[in-house]
Amino acid sequence: MVGKITVITGPMYSGKTTELLSFVEIYNIGRKKTIVFKPSIDNRYGIDTVSTHTGFQVKAHRITKASEILDYITEDIDAVFVDEIQFLDVQLVEIAKELVFKGIDVYCAGLDISYLENPFETTSKLLAIADEVIKKRAVCEKCGEHRATYSYKIVPDGGEIDVGGKDKYIAVCRECLKKLKG
Ligand SMILES: [Zn+2]
Numbered sequence: 001m002v003g004k005i006t007v008i009t010g011p012m013y014s015g016k017t018t019e020l021l022s023f024v025e026i027y028n029i030g031r032k033k034t035i036v037f038k039p040s041i042d043n044r045y046g047i048d049t050v051s052t053h054t055g056f057q058v059k060a061h062r063i064t065k066a067s068e069i070l071d072y073i074t075e076d077i078d079a080v081f082v083d084e085i086q087f088l089d090v091q092l093v094e095i096a097k098e099l100v101f102k103g104i105d106v107y108c109a110g111l112d113i114s115y116l117e118n119p120f121e122t123t124s125k126l127l128a129i130a131d132e133v134i135k136k137r138a139v140c141e142k143c144g145e146h147r148a149t150y151s152y153k154i155v156p157d158g159g160e161i162d163v164g165g166k167d168k169y170i171a172v173c174r175e176c177l178k179k180l181k182g
Contacts (some may be wrong), residue, residue, distance in 0.1 A: 003079075003100040007126050008109040010136030011171045012151040017083055018052040019134060020109040024081055025056060027105075032078035036060040037069055039087040041163055050083055066092035066122075069099075077104055085110035086120035087161070093125045114160045115153040115169060138171035142180075147173045152180060 008019045027034045038050060040062035051057040061072060066088045069080065080099055085092060085108045096106045110123045112135075127133055138148040148171035155168050162168065172180065 001103040003103050003105040004131040005096050005100055005106045005126070005129060006108070006132040006134065007085075007123070007130040008107070008134045008136065009112040009123055009127065011113075011138050011149055012111065012165075012169050013171045014136035014138040014148070016109040016111075016136055017050060018054070019136065020081055020083055020107055021050060021052050021056055021058060023079075023107050024058050027079050033076045034058075034079045034081060035072055035077055036081040036083070037063050037072075038083045039085075040064050041084075041087055063088075065089060066095050069095055073099070073102075073104070079105040079107065081107045081109075083109050085126065086114075086123050088122050090122050090125055092122050093129065096126060097129065111151065113150070115151050116160060117150070118160065140173040140176055141170035142172055142176035145173055148176075149174065150177050152177060 008016045010016055024034050024036060036050060036058050038048060038060045046062055048060050048062050049057050050060045063069060099106050108126050111120055112123050113119050137146055139146050140148040150172050151169045152172045153169055
């Protein structure tokens with residue numbers, strides 16, 4: 001038996017984590033064994049939680065390198081979930097391939113492009129090998145239409161990897177991005 005690779009992508013505030021966790025819930029209801037990972041952007045290890053807006057919570061293992069995922073893989077795991085993949089190294093691609101050949105399903109969620117509209121390397125490579133891609137949209141902060149595909153930075157440049165929320169980024173559609181860029 002082999003597994004499959006699903007990638008959930010899109011801009012900030014498009015509900016990627018919620019979608020990822022909805023799949024965790026499906027596996028859990030089916031009494032399948034799951035394990036969730038998220039990058040440790042502050043180099044802290046241990047267990048963290050990931051939650052949806054509706055309050056569904058799961059425990060997530062913080063990792064600093066994609067290869068650490070393999071340390072947690074046991075015979076009985078049916079599916080592996082990784083959130084915020086844009087912050088993980090590209091070795092995640094090789095690990096995902098290895099896991100599916102072991103019969104494990106792999107679900108990854110993360111940003112597709114940076115606020116400079118450059119594709120994130122890990123996400124784009126996973127998109128290329130995915131069996132299924134779920135491309136999410138957010139509500140545009142400017143026009144209110146559910147068609148935002150860009151994460152626009154509203155503060156001075158702090159680099160392409162600059163963690164933040166609504167204080168730093170808004171989701172906008174292409175039409176509004178064009179206006180913002182003048
Ligand atoms: Zn718009």
